[in-house]
Amino acid sequence: DSGVTQTPKHLITATGQRVTLRCSPRSGDLSVYWYQQSLDQGLQFLIQYYNGEERAKGNILERFSAQQFPDLHSELNLSSLELGDSALYFCASSWGLAANTGELFFGEGSRLTVL
Amino acid sequence: AQTVTQSQPEMSVQEAETVTLSCTYDTSESDYYLFWYKQPPSRQMILVIRQEAYKQQNATENRFSVNFQKAAKSFSLKISDSQLGDAAMYFCAYRSGVTNSGYALNFGKGTSLLVTP
Numbered sequence: 001d002s003g004v005t006q007t008p009k010h011l012i013t014a015t016g017q018r019v020t021l022r023c024s025p026r027s028g029d030l031s032v033y034w035y036q037q038s039l040d041q042g043l044q045f046l047i048q049y050y051n052g053e054e055r056a057k058g059n060i061l062e063r064f065s066a067q068q069f070p071d072l073h074s075e076l077n078l079s080s081l082e083l084g085d086s087a088l089y090f091c092a093s094s095w096g097l098a099a100n101t102g103e104l105f106f107g108e109g110s111r112l113t114v115l
Numbered sequence: 116a117q118t119v120t121q122s123q124p125e126m127s128v129q130e131a132e133t134v135t136l137s138c139t140y141d142t143s144e145s146d147y148y149l150f151w152y153k154q155p156p157s158r159q160m161i162l163v164i165r166q167e168a169y170k171q172q173n174a175t176e177n178r179f180s181v182n183f184q185k186a187a188k189s190f191s192l193k194i195s196d197s198q199l200g201d202a203a204m205y206f207c208a209y210r211s212g213v214t215n216s217g218y219a220l221n222f223g224k225g226t227s228l229l230v231t232p
Contacts, residue, residue, distance in 0.1 A: 042223070090160065102165060104220055108157070
């Protein structure tokens, strides 16, 4: 158990809909990262938050947004969903902006299926 | 962005044997970190081993060791005495040491390791 909690574990929805994925980082971790894992694209970095502020952006679509709340949990919002958004979405956390070991601790992921 | 390449989509090894998974990366930085993560069928991403670029000594964690060739930008993972529980997808990852990069990991596309009895 990494200590990172993601909900829901599975989600099925229709095209055009909007969903919210939630992540609680390990206790004491200030940084949260979101990744998308699909069969053809592998693990793609979406966005990072550190202590409530956006820190880095990767290949995140404009239809997607995220935030980190004062209690450090984070939410990833996916809107106007398309079939191609079906993927496993991971949240990861680390202690600092530059964790000494560089290691990220991953949750179990949220499996999104868009029909 | 730094590119991480895993040229072996699938590998197979017999139980108790040794297998080596390959990884190369492209970077112009001198300070960075490299990782191998394991993703079993449970889909949880688990850190196997890490290597700091400034360290010349290859990292070792029990049956797992790396061959880090900085000049060649190569970072292979050796699994000794393979066990059935080692069957998983293995991802090589790169993290920049540059302070304004955000510290996200760049992953390769993975190598699926099958362990046969």
